[in-house]
Amino acid sequence: MKKGKGGDTAPDGGRNPYKGGGKKKAALKASAPVQQDDPRLLVPGLVLVKDFISKEEEEQLIQARPETADSAVEEREWDLDLKRKVQQYGYRFEHNAQNLRGGYLGPLPDFAQQVTARLVSTGLMPYEPDQMIINHYTPGQGIHPHVDKTHCFEGVVGSLGLGSSCIMEFKHIETGRRVDVFFERRTALMLTGEARYGWTHGISAVVSDTWKGVQFKRKNRISLTWRKVILPPAKSDGEPRPQPTNDDSAHIDEQQATA
């Protein structure tokens, strides 16, 4: 897999096209299956791949999460600062400061290696991700509407939902138009292009979701989110020193820093 800056290997992999220097939009991969209502049309750049992993893989990932993992998996404390439990791998994003000054925590974990590789080999992720966040939600927990920080992360962000379905709410930043998307468990949800930069996404803090008249009770839900960080050039000692510029004022979270 060719490494490099976003945009050189895949559709919409580049920097924020809303800030100039945008890359031309390319067609979505023909092979990517899409769920009901074709959300690509409603939220351009949104890609949903149903059954991206099998039920067995889902179970393995849930069991392998670090709090229950054997010694092969790096022990990692859950970060309880937010209203949901969070763990991070790769580069650490500081939720309070909204930057990458948390430094490098090490490679992405082995237990997620297979699914990470699949994201890349299928072309969904146009580069090797070097940051992964695990969110753990109990019923009634969610995530505020936000745009994943554009000064910290490249143009494609991928999430995989485990254990529970939910509704992800998209809101167009300029028009306020809202689109709800049923985010089924085992589905890979990719934010590219306009979906990445022009819309917020969030999950309501509710105990059940109603989709097409059917009520879905929330269960414990774990999501894995892969991103590639935007790093400044390494310092002379060879240690990468994340020093993102704070050019993201147009894309702040609606309510608080969450992503």
Ligand SMILES: O=C(O)CCC(=O)C(=O)O
């Ligand atoms: O839980 C999810 O599916 C979404 C997580 C998310 O948006 C994020 O961590 O930025």
Ligand SMILES: [Fe+2]
């Ligand atoms: Fe996000």
